[in-house]
Amino acid sequence: MTNYFNTLSLRDQLKQLGKCRFMDTSEFADGVSALKGKKIVIIGCGAQGLNQGLNMRDSGLDIAYTLREAAIAEKRASYINATENGFKVGTYEELVPTADLLINLTPDKQHTHVIKSVMPLMKKGATLSYSHGFNIVEEGMQIRKDLTVIMVAPKSPGSEVREEYKRGFGVPTLIAVHPENDPEGKGLAQAKAYAAATGGHKAGVLESSFVAEVKSDLMGEQTILCGLLQTGSILCFDKMLEKGIDPGYASKLIQYGWETITEGLKYGGITNMMDRLSNPAKIKAFDLSEELKEIMRPLFQKHMDDIMSGHFSKTMMEDWANDDKNLLTWRAATGETAFEKTPAGDQKISEQEYYDKGVLMVAFVRAGVELAYEAMTESGIIGESAYYESLHETPLIANTIARKKLFEMNRVISDTAEYGCYLFDHACKPLLKDFMKKIDTDVIGKAFGEGRGNGVPNAKLIEVNKTLREHPVEKVGARLRASMTAMKPIV
Numbered sequence: 001m002t003n004y005f006n007t008l009s010l011r012d013q014l015k016q017l018g019k020c021r022f023m024d025t026s027e028f029a030d031g032v033s034a035l036k037g038k039k040i041v042i043i044g045c046g047a048q049g050l051n052q053g054l055n056m057r058d059s060g061l062d063i064a065y066t067l068r069e070a071a072i073a074e075k076r077a078s079y080i081n082a083t084e085n086g087f088k089v090g091t092y093e094e095l096v097p098t099a100d101l102l103i104n105l106t107p108d109k110q111h112t113h114v115i116k117s118v119m120p121l122m123k124k125g126a127t128l129s130y131s132h133g134f135n136i137v138e139e140g141m142q143i144r145k146d147l148t149v150i151m152v153a154p155k156s157p158g159s160e161v162r163e164e165y166k167r168g169f170g171v172p173t174l175i176a177v178h179p180e181n182d183p184e185g186k187g188l189a190q191a192k193a194y195a196a197a198t199g200g201h202k203a204g205v206l207e208s209s210f211v212a213e214v215k216s217d218l219m220g221e222q223t224i225l226c227g228l229l230q231t232g233s234i235l236c237f238d239k240m241l242e243k244g245i246d247p248g249y250a251s252k253l254i255q256y257g258w259e260t261i262t263e264g265l266k267y268g269g270i271t272n273m274m275d276r277l278s279n280p281a282k283i284k285a286f287d288l289s290e291e292l293k294e295i296m297r298p299l300f301q302k303h304m305d306d307i308m309s310g311h312f313s314k315t316m317m318e319d320w321a322n323d324d325k326n327l328l329t330w331r332a333a334t335g336e337t338a339f340e341k342t343p344a345g346d347q348k349i350s351e352q353e354y355y356d357k358g359v360l361m362v363a364f365v366r367a368g369v370e371l372a373y374e375a376m377t378e379s380g381i382i383g384e385s386a387y388y389e390s391l392h393e394t395p396l397i398a399n400t401i402a403r404k405k406l407f408e409m410n411r412v413i414s415d416t417a418e419y420g421c422y423l424f425d426h427a428c429k430p431l432l433k434d435f436m437k438k439i440d441t442d443v444i445g446k447a448f449g450e451g452r453g454n455g456v457p458n459a460k461l462i463e464v465n466k467t468l469r470e471h472p473v474e475k476v477g478a479r480l481r482a483s484m485t486a487m488k489p490i491v
């Protein structure tokens with residue numbers, strides 16, 4: 001098989017990268033009806049599989065799980081996930097032939113093997129669905145021509161797909177129909193119903209393409225969403241320990257700080273997050289983030305270029321062939337970091353204190369969101385897609401760090417995302433070595449400018465506010481957040 005994207009003409013590459021239409025809520029007036037009464041079988045009951053299935057069943061759909069025989073025989077976690085939640089479980093032979101819609105939610109590295117196992121069992125005219133475009137785009141998987149192929153990709157970790165649904169909201173979702181597989185023209189209606197069943201239509205749905213989803217998803221997860229939060233956690237924690245801050249306090253400030261400061265981002269964009277700081281702290285965070293953007297921009301661009309060329313996928317698939325040696329080594333090394341090994345203290349930290357004593361963390365978030373948005377849109381990804389993949393998903397990832405630090409983030413995200421996160425982290429930490437030498441506790445661990453009042457030069461404050469507000473991510477974000485009327489506060 002060959003990389004599907006690299007077989008396309010530049011014209012078609014740009015066309016598929018640029019496919020991104022924000023769907024009006026009125027387009028979901030039919031709700032789940034296109035799938036009502038259909039047999040829906042999910043392969044895999046992991047981070048996405050379990051949580052999407054729970055939402056879809058609560059939305060009135062007929063959901064069952066098919067697991068590999070070993071998972072059933074050994075009663076593995078996936079089997080426990082499904083049975084303890086009251087779902088029917090069966091083998092491929094038992095359930096795949098009955099499926100009107102077969103949803104592949106197994107790890108990307110298993111997709112070719114899984115699809116080759118189940119495709120012969122699928123009934124004529126059935127639909128196959130993915131939540132990530134990797135197998136179709138990066139591996140060039142060819143699907144039987146009588147089958148419809150769709151994608152419903154939540155821009156969120158699986159755990160938050162469920163948590164936001166339970167709050168009466170949802171997570172932004174990209175839907176797509178593979179142009180090579182829509183023989184009956186039913187793909188879009190089914191993808192819309194599937195997205196509505198997961199609650200995605202309440203947050204925002206983009207009619208997109210497999211290509212646009214995979215290229216943006218790989219970029220978001222490797223950089224701002226997982227890589228930079230990992231790098232920032234480790235560097236900020238080590239700096240606070242170096243400067244004598246109580247380890248338990250430092251651990252808590254970071255573990256819960258990302259969630260708290262990015263809640264401001266989720267509600268009001270970078271502008272609102274920065275407005276939560278005092279004037280002096282805002283200007284300091286702005287200046288730090290400008291410096292961070294200059295230092296990290298080449299790294300963000302390299303990740304985007306390596307994703308577009310297929311070099312990233314080739315590198316990761318070499319690790320698959322080597323039994324995930326790098327992934328497992330890097331996962332173990334992350335678990336040995338001081339941040340991961342230091343429990344959060346029981347000190348009280350108010351919501352505002354996380355902003356006031358986390359100025360450097362605010363700077364990391366602004367720099368990372370803007371760099372990721374810029375790199376994606378400069379490479380053909382449309383702004384709405386880049387917004388969901390950078391600004392809106394950062395707080396959802398931060399929620400996982402609040403639960404159980406980087407361990408939980410790396411457990412819940414896909415192995416693909418975890419691999420890319422480590423690649424970025426390993427490259428970013430050395431890049432920031434000189435920058436971190438100048439950092440002191442006034443911007444991480446202690447309140448910036450405490451006791452020095454709120455006065456700043458008007459001209460500088462006006463310039464900072466103008467720059468923040470005029471970034472394209474703020475303009476796109478204001479439009480998209482206007483339709484998020486069901487969004488609920490979590491901090």
Ligand SMILES: NC(=O)C1=CN([C@@H]2O[C@H](COP(=O)(O)OP(=O)(O)OC[C@H]3O[C@@H](n4cnc5c(N)ncnc54)[C@H](OP(=O)(O)O)[C@@H]3O)[C@@H](O)[C@H]2O)C=CC1
Nearest residue numbers: 044045046047048071076078105106110132157158413414
């Ligand atoms: N994690 C996330 O938040 C997101 C993931 N995605 C995409 O969703 C898809 C699923 O990812 P994710 O939920 O993280 O996956 P997980 O690793 O959480 O779960 C994988 C599931 O697949 C099963 N599985 C593993 N290997 C095989 C195999 N060879 N044959 C059959 N079943 C297998 C596992 O069960 P067992 O090992 O017990 O058989 C488990 O139930 C991926 O395409 C990913 O890119 C998209 C958005 C976000």
Ligand SMILES: CC[C@](O)(C(C)=O)C(=O)O
Nearest residue numbers: 156157221225413414417
């Ligand atoms: C951010 C990582 C992700 O893309 C996701 C949760 O959306 C993944 O693949 O896990």
Ligand SMILES: [Mg+2]
Nearest residue numbers: 155156217221
């Ligand atoms: Mg993603």
Ligand SMILES: [Mg+2]
Nearest residue numbers: 217221414417
């Ligand atoms: Mg991903």
